[in-house]
Amino acid sequence: MADKKQQNTWFFKVGLVLTVFMVTIILIGQFWTPYDPSAQNAAEKALGPSLAHIMGTDYLGRDIFSRVMDGAGTTLFIAFFVVLLGSAAGILVGALTGYLGGIVDTVLMKICDSITAFPSILLAMIILKVLDRPGKWTVIWVLAILFIPSFARVSRTEYVRIKKQNYISLARLEGASPARIMALHILPNAFPVLLPAITIGFNNAVLAEASMSFLGVGVSATEASLGRMLSDAQNYLVTGLPWYALCVGGTIVLLILGFSLLAEGLQQRRK
Amino acid sequence: MQYVLKKLAAAVTTLLVLSFLSFAAFEMIGDPVTTILGTNATPEAVAELRAEMGLDRSLFVRYFEWLGHFVTGDLGTSYIYRMPVRQMLGEKLVNTLVLTLMGFVLAVLVSIPLGALSARNEGRGLDRFLTVFNQIVMAIPSFFIAILLMVIFGLLIRIFTPGNFVSYKDSLGGYLLYMIFPAISIALPRAAMTEKMLRTSILEEMQKNYVRTSYARGMSRAGAMKTHALKNAMLPVITFLAANAAEMLAGCIVIEQIFSVPGIGRLLMVSIGQRDVPVVEAIVMILAVWVMLVHFISEILSETFDPRMRS
Amino acid sequence: MNKILEVKNVSASYTTQGGAFAREKVQIVLHNVSFDLYEGEALGLVGESGSGKTTIARAILGFLPKYEGEIIHYSKRPQLIFQDPYTALNPARTVGWILEEPLKIYGKFDKAERRRRIVEMLENVGLSEEYMTRRPSELSGGQRQRVSIAAALIVRPKLVIADEPVSALDVTIQAQILQLLNEMREKYGLSYLFISHDMNVVYQLCDRVIVMKKGVIVEDNTIDEIFDHPQHPYTRELVEASR
Numbered sequence: 001m002a003d004k005k006q007q008n009t010w011f012f013k014v015g016l017v018l019t020v021f022m023v024t025i026i027l028i029g030q031f032w033t034p035y036d037p038s039a040q041n042a043a044e045k046a047l048g049p050s051l052a053h054i055m056g057t058d059y060l061g062r063d064i065f066s067r068v069m070d071g072a073g074t075t076l077f078i079a080f081f082v083v084l085l086g087s088a089a090g091i092l093v094g095a096l097t098g099y100l101g102g103i104v105d106t107v108l109m110k111i112c113d114s115i116t117a118f119p120s121i122l123l124a125m126i127i128l129k130v131l132d133r134p135g136k137w138t139v140i141w142v143l144a145i146l147f148i149p150s151f152a153r154v155s156r157t158e159y160v161r162i163k164k165q166n167y168i169s170l171a172r173l174e175g176a177s178p179a180r181i182m183a184l185h186i187l188p189n190a191f192p193v194l195l196p197a198i199t200i201g202f203n204n205a206v207l208a209e210a211s212m213s214f215l216g217v218g219v220s221a222t223e224a225s226l227g228r229m230l231s232d233a234q235n236y237l238v239t240g241l242p243w244y245a246l247c248v249g250g251t252i253v254l255l256i257l258g259f260s261l262l263a264e265g266l267q268q269r270r271k
Numbered sequence: 272m273q274y275v276l277k278k279l280a281a282a283v284t285t286l287l288v289l290s291f292l293s294f295a296a297f298e299m300i301g302d303p304v305t306t307i308l309g310t311n312a313t314p315e316a317v318a319e320l321r322a323e324m325g326l327d328r329s330l331f332v333r334y335f336e337w338l339g340h341f342v343t344g345d346l347g348t349s350y351i352y353r354m355p356v357r358q359m360l361g362e363k364l365v366n367t368l369v370l371t372l373m374g375f376v377l378a379v380l381v382s383i384p385l386g387a388l389s390a391r392n393e394g395r396g397l398d399r400f401l402t403v404f405n406q407i408v409m410a411i412p413s414f415f416i417a418i419l420l421m422v423i424f425g426l427l428i429r430i431f432t433p434g435n436f437v438s439y440k441d442s443l444g445g446y447l448l449y450m451i452f453p454a455i456s457i458a459l460p461r462a463a464m465t466e467k468m469l470r471t472s473i474l475e476e477m478q479k480n481y482v483r484t485s486y487a488r489g490m491s492r493a494g495a496m497k498t499h500a501l502k503n504a505m506l507p508v509i510t511f512l513a514a515n516a517a518e519m520l521a522g523c524i525v526i527e528q529i530f531s532v533p534g535i536g537r538l539l540m541v542s543i544g545q546r547d548v549p550v551v552e553a554i555v556m557i558l559a560v561w562v563m564l565v566h567f568i569s570e571i572l573s574e575t576f577d578p579r580m581r582s
Numbered sequence: 583m584n585k586i587l588e589v590k591n592v593s594a595s596y597t598t599q600g601g602a603f604a605r606e607k608v609q610i611v612l613h614n615v616s617f618d619l620y621e622g623e624a625l626g627l628v629g630e631s632g633s634g635k636t637t638i639a640r641a642i643l644g645f646l647p648k649y650e651g652e653i654i655h656y657s658k659r660p661q662l663i664f665q666d667p668y669t670a671l672n673p674a675r676t677v678g679w680i681l682e683e684p685l686k687i688y689g690k691f692d693k694a695e696r697r698r699r700i701v702e703m704l705e706n707v708g709l710s711e712e713y714m715t716r717r718p719s720e721l722s723g724g725q726r727q728r729v730s731i732a733a734a735l736i737v738r739p740k741l742v743i744a745d746e747p748v749s750a751l752d753v754t755i756q757a758q759i760l761q762l763l764n765e766m767r768e769k770y771g772l773s774y775l776f777i778s779h780d781m782n783v784v785y786q787l788c789d790r791v792i793v794m795k796k797g798v799i800v801e802d803n804t805i806d807e808i809f810d811h812p813q814h815p816y817t818r819e820l821v822e823a824s825r
Contacts, residue, residue: 166666188674189673211412252415257410
């Protein structure tokens, strides 16, 4: 058992380092990139990775690393707001249904069950295609709403468990309002379980954004995001620019890997 | 038996509610008359076409008519191509289902033995390697696996030609060879998740008292795992596999496009774009039936594995 | 003497869910329970588990959704001390937060006054100011129970209900906590409703004892009478067992 623990703090550490590293580079990319991401250079078309261009250049001579730094920013921006809005609403729904119970609980959970039965990426793709309004905020709203049930479920389980604790009975006896109990007394205790769920949310949001932009139903054509860049890069696989797709895809993998290791580590730490 | 009927009734009810909601929603998004005639048509022409297509009747009447046709296998007529939806789906539906099933079978074949192997060697080198490897595979989106497979097997080794889809009508061998790569793309991340799930589930089961007493009575650890833990550990895995089967169908929609497999995913996206409502409704219903079906099967399987669920 | 609590003909029952073959069963947990509690009095409520003693406490505190009869409070805010100090304190919060929360809800004191009261109450229960920043997980069982008592008393209640407050503690710590409860009673003029299964513990704290069995009060008398002349055979049994 001892080495299992070790492995899990190892997961946590690697996940933390990787996530911090990726997020830092992406944040830097919002203010500074080695080259202008959209600057074309006919003399340096389709170059392989080198010291000057660590991920090479694309068919228009644009620096791929600069474009990845920029495009990953959009992906992370979307993931951040999807998780923020989805988890806030989901935790609230879970708190209300879990703490108050009754008919609202039954109905809302039934709805959540029906939604979660369907793959959320499929639903998101159908809805986005129907809306036909590409753009990051459309993606954010659609994904955030579709992410609500999974957060609600985790949060509800915790609220049901914690509300039976003696210290919550005492808080009620002190005259604390239900809202106060949900926010100040229960929430901090639910946090160790909510945190890995939120981290996994980032993992899923990056994946969903990338899938949808890859298919062309995500961000608009003028916005660069990792998914859109990968679908762009895919067109040049056959013409001999494989590192473009590999670098963009590798960035997506590292981003997701960081979040998933972090979530795994957090989950195991709790036990 | 009563349990099965009850579950079946619940699934059918959900499908009915869902079909009505999606019918109503898709009726709202696209007026087929504008789709067909364009925005410059004369009011007379519009009214005539509406009457011809039966759109002047109420939503409920049209819904029940559509439902009646759907259950008898008549999926309606495309607004755009003016041909039966059933004919448009034909081969595409077969391709998507074959792809989903291949992916599912692959995921099961890879994950179950590896999960059991990993659990049996808990804490040893093999287990640690598999755990770390797993964690990495889970982080690779299936569309990126697809790209990697295309680069390696399509461009470097040249086992197949990406984009050059072979229909099963032309060559079954060529078809299966072509389809194995998209199937692997869909299966790998799911296999990794299932492997992890099974490993955790077995190890949890091994901690339980009845398993401990059984190997305290002289049964080997591996024996206890085989006779007791594995069977009970399968319960959560079955539910997870059902979710997998549903997710894989969604995954197909992305993967089909990368490998240029003519499947219902691309048809769905194109039809939504064209506001070809009958095609969209038919595909969405087929997807919904698939999702309800796999969840229904998983519930029945869970019940046969564990009679305690019967309540 | 003034009454602080009146319990009049309280009955409660719950129905067990009927299955396919079993009919619904009505389980009576309290039957016509009546007693008064006076200011400054420490009343012991004794009985085995399932005797209804915890149910009556829940009814008094308003946690029981349905019962017949009447419960009249002559004081505001009765407080509760739980048996298990490990579950009675919010594990995610510091002792300072736990003690400040009731004062915040009460709402009449500013920050400085709240802090003054917290420090004073911590001193009362034998803990120093430093404990304010500690979390429950960093405390021993006895210290936790002291914090629980402080949290109950910080809003200056007149009536405190204690549900087996010492049964989860070591014997030496038990004595300390009982002594603390006695001190607090004198200092604040508290009334106790003290629920216990242990006659020895009741003897150290209570003036009067009610003995319950299967939801019915079988005996209600002063502590000396209960020990010297137990009337009901069940009371006799309990007293014998405690010797």
